[in-house]
Amino acid sequence: MELELRHLKTVRAIAEAGSLTKAASTLGLAQPALSAQLKRIERALGGLLFERSRDGVRATALGELVLDRARVLLPAVSELQEEAVRLAAAGPQPGYRLGGTHGPLLGGLVDRLAAAEPGAPVTTATSWSEREIADSVSAGRLDFALVGVCGESRPPVTAGALAWAEVARDPVYVMLAEDHPLAPRDEIELAELAAEAWTDVPGDGCFGDCFAAACVRAGFTPACVYETDTASCVHLVQVGRAVGLCRATFPATPGLVTRPLTGTPLVWRHLLGWHPASPAAHRAPVVTEHARAAHAAALHRSAGRTERLV
Structure with missing residues (x-):
């Protein structure tokens, strides 16, 4: 390192x-x-x-x-x-420079901005690190950060304070192989998954600790957690090697199902951040609304489970 x-x-x-x-x-x-x-x-x-x-x-x-x-x-x-x-604020900066972590919202936001302003270039940067994306906005390398935090956790702290808007909140779901014994259920108690191996994507926030704490409250400690990229997580679930965690916006995928956890023990908040002194700051309300629309569309594609939103 x-x-x-x-x-x-x-x-x-x-x-x-x-x-x-x-x-x-x-x-x-x-x-x-x-x-x-x-x-x-x-x-x-x-x-x-x-x-x-x-x-x-x-x-x-x-x-x-x-x-x-x-x-x-x-x-x-x-x-x-x-x-x-x-210095950047002294001159016009055409287009949008977006940064985000894994998930469907960044692509949806790019699509909506490109459709709304065909002449404005849109560029993207991605990282597993929410803090790295936020630091790039603070440094003026990006205009907006589309990241997430667990529950009521605060957004990443940067050298230059960013402004943040909440895009949406998702309950955290569990991914199961379509032939898993619990797959037919409408929702699943976390304690019923005590014997399972788990898989999840990496990050530098506190989600891993929040998940571990939720498991302890449910009466168990995860025996195994595979931390890997999204495609590998999906594969491990599809072949029955593990169960996974995902947001309500996770798209329908062959070979697996997603189910809400009873009582919503884990929540993910989608946030949009920008530097208040940047030349892009005046566009924040428009970008926020596009991000919210992208989230609503992602929910609709993932089988319309809006009744579980918190």
Whole structure:
């Protein structure tokens, strides 16, 4: 793993908060997810950055070195981003530069913008990382971020604060092979899937922790979770190797069925983000409405399960 600016922001947040728990709250992450991220950063740098105790954390000598560099680099990069946004705002920027994670909404948004404004170029960038997409908008490399967060979690934190609009909320469904014993059911209790292997797509938010917590509330711990790309998730479900998690907008797919989980233990919020000072900011209301229309169309294609929306 190569060290990135977001890793320095994480280290700085931990030092300023004085504990992983407080830093996780500030960053909008679950504490286990932040702990795992810190361990990856420490492996990349070759040593411990903080000494842990019941009273919190204290920077090691290596940690102080990293923090000294972060205190110089982060403000400089933030200033560069702000100047870049101001410079970009000085002149017209035709078209739309969109960033998003996996899912059907980005394609639907591109389609609707291209149909509404045939002469305006639309470009896209994708990443598994919601934070990476948001950082690109903050830096002026993209106009809009179409991302998602789990439940009531906050959107990704960036150097330049972004404005966010909620596009829609989806209940999280379970994907099953069409011949699975539970496939004929209208909805499924999460506890009934305790013996299953699971598959899901990666991400840097807290969804994995939220899913694990929902399983614990249902009385079990997932024995196996395959984290892979969407196509591989679908294949593992189709051949009966695992069950998967998906949003209500997941399209109808041969060989599998999707079913709501009883009580809606997990919810996914679709968000659109932009920089308030960017030249594209005045188009945010139009883009938001197009994104909402794309979501409604995706729901319709996925068999019209609107009665389960929350």
